[in-house]
Amino acid sequence: MSRFFAWCKRHLLIVTLLAVGFFLVFGFINIQILHMTSEPEFCALCHPAQGVGPLAEVDSWEHSGHSEAGVSCLDCHGRPGVLGYMKAKLGGLKDTYMQLTISKEEKLSILSNPKAELVPPEHCLFCHSDEGNKSYREKSKLPLQVVHMRLLDTVKNPEFRLRKGLPDIMNDTFVGGTHFDHSFHIESFEFVCRDCHFGVVHNPMTKTDRMNFCLMCHAENKDSSAPQLQDCTVCHEAQFDMNRGTGALEVAGDESIMRQAGVGCLDCHTGVTRGTYRPSGATCLGCHDDSYVEVFNMWESETGALLEEIKAQRVEVEEALKKADEVHRNTTEAWKRYEKGLYNLKLVKNDGTRGVHNVDYAQAVLKSVGKDFSAVLQELNKSW
Numbered sequence: 001m002s003r004f005f006a007w008c009k010r011h012l013l014i015v016t017l018l019a020v021g022f023f024l025v026f027g028f029i030n031i032q033i034l035h036m037t038s039e040p041e042f043c044a045l046c047h048p049a050q051g052v053g054p055l056a057e058v059d060s061w062e063h064s065g066h067s068e069a070g071v072s073c074l075d076c077h078g079r080p081g082v083l084g085y086m087k088a089k090l091g092g093l094k095d096t097y098m099q100l101t102i103s104k105e106e107k108l109s110i111l112s113n114p115k116a117e118l119v120p121p122e123h124c125l126f127c128h129s130d131e132g133n134k135s136y137r138e139k140s141k142l143p144l145q146v147v148h149m150r151l152l153d154t155v156k157n158p159e160f161r162l163r164k165g166l167p168d169i170m171n172d173t174f175v176g177g178t179h180f181d182h183s184f185h186i187e188s189f190e191f192v193c194r195d196c197h198f199g200v201v202h203n204p205m206t207k208t209d210r211m212n213f214c215l216m217c218h219a220e221n222k223d224s225s226a227p228q229l230q231d232c233t234v235c236h237e238a239q240f241d242m243n244r245g246t247g248a249l250e251v252a253g254d255e256s257i258m259r260q261a262g263v264g265c266l267d268c269h270t271g272v273t274r275g276t277y278r279p280s281g282a283t284c285l286g287c288h289d290d291s292y293v294e295v296f297n298m299w300e301s302e303t304g305a306l307l308e309e310i311k312a313q314r315v316e317v318e319e320a321l322k323k324a325d326e327v328h329r330n331t332t333e334a335w336k337r338y339e340k341g342l343y344n345l346k347l348v349k350n351d352g353t354r355g356v357h358n359v360d361y362a363q364a365v366l367k368s369v370g371k372d373f374s375a376v377l378q379e380l381n382k383s384w
Contacts, residue, residue: 098110
């Protein structure tokens with residue numbers, strides 16, 4: 001051993017280089033292991049089911065808007081910053097131990113009744129609110145990111161929010177196509193995110209369930225200013241705009257043929273008092289002949305196909321913009337045009353009828369989005 005130490009003293013430079021190299025390789029390997037065990041594919045080893053609910057967390061995430069936005073498991077299930085990330089990884093070790101030691105019944109019970117701190121409100125506000133993001137960054141004593149480990153630690157609003165086409169939920173009241181004042185509900189009723197959005201990714205409520213949830217609270221406060229069942233246009237802004245042929249940026253339109261004919265919401269949404277809010281093609285038969293069912297289905301299918309095409313193009317454009325940013329190209333104007341197109345795309349998506357409310361305007365808006373996205377790609381493909 002003494003001969004070894006003596007050799008090290010004589011070759012101090014070599015020993016130093018070997019030690020530095022060892023720690024660099026060791027650190028690199030550990031970072032890759034952390035990356036690998038943070039991927040949804042790894043989480044699926046313990047959450048392998050398909051559909052929604054307990055054990056299907058990965059599959060339900062894959063079909064959610066969070067997955068579409070590139071938001072992964074540890075982006076929600078770990079606090080922002082290096083310490084938050086490492087704490088989440090240590091919690092994962094506990095979960096792995098429990099996976100091996102508890103029964104399936106116990107596991108299902110735990111997954112069916114998640115604790116409130118699993119995704120605390122400040123996680124949601126970090127991405128969905130400018131002030132929430134700013135306040136968390138200001139109170140954090142350590143840097144949120146040392147090396148890139150996940151999307152969450154890179155989020156800085158309003159840039160991130162705008163590039164994802166998201167509203168600032170604490171200031172904007174046009175959220176997800178509806179008029180909703182988050183600040184009012186949080187401050188007046190002490191709501192937290194999970195009160196309304198419980199299971200938003202892994203076991204989302206149907207649109208009917210969400211509607212009933214709102215109406216139940218509003219009915220209990222019917223003597224206040226809370227909108228009631230008949231006050232359709234107070235909340236459903238995207239649908240009202242679509243019927244009027246307005247709402248999209250730089251796209252002019254006309255009123256829908258139904259609105260021009262004086263057809264009101266309850267003339268088509270005939271089942272609302274029974275809890276059936278969405279009409280179908282068969283609803284048309286109350287006023288029209290059988291051919292209108294085919295017209296209804298044609299509007300849905302044509303607009304739906306165009307919508308899916310534009311959604312796929314959106315992914316391509318966002319990736320191209322990110323790559324351009326990585327090599328420090330000037331993408332300011334390209335992002336602005338992309339954000340405009342994204343805003344208009346969300347108007348059609350949030351309307352939720354695949355063109356039935358106003359097929360001409362919906363398709364005109366989607367075609368304008370396609371032009372905006374194509375123009376961005378064309379600009380990025382130019383030599384520079």
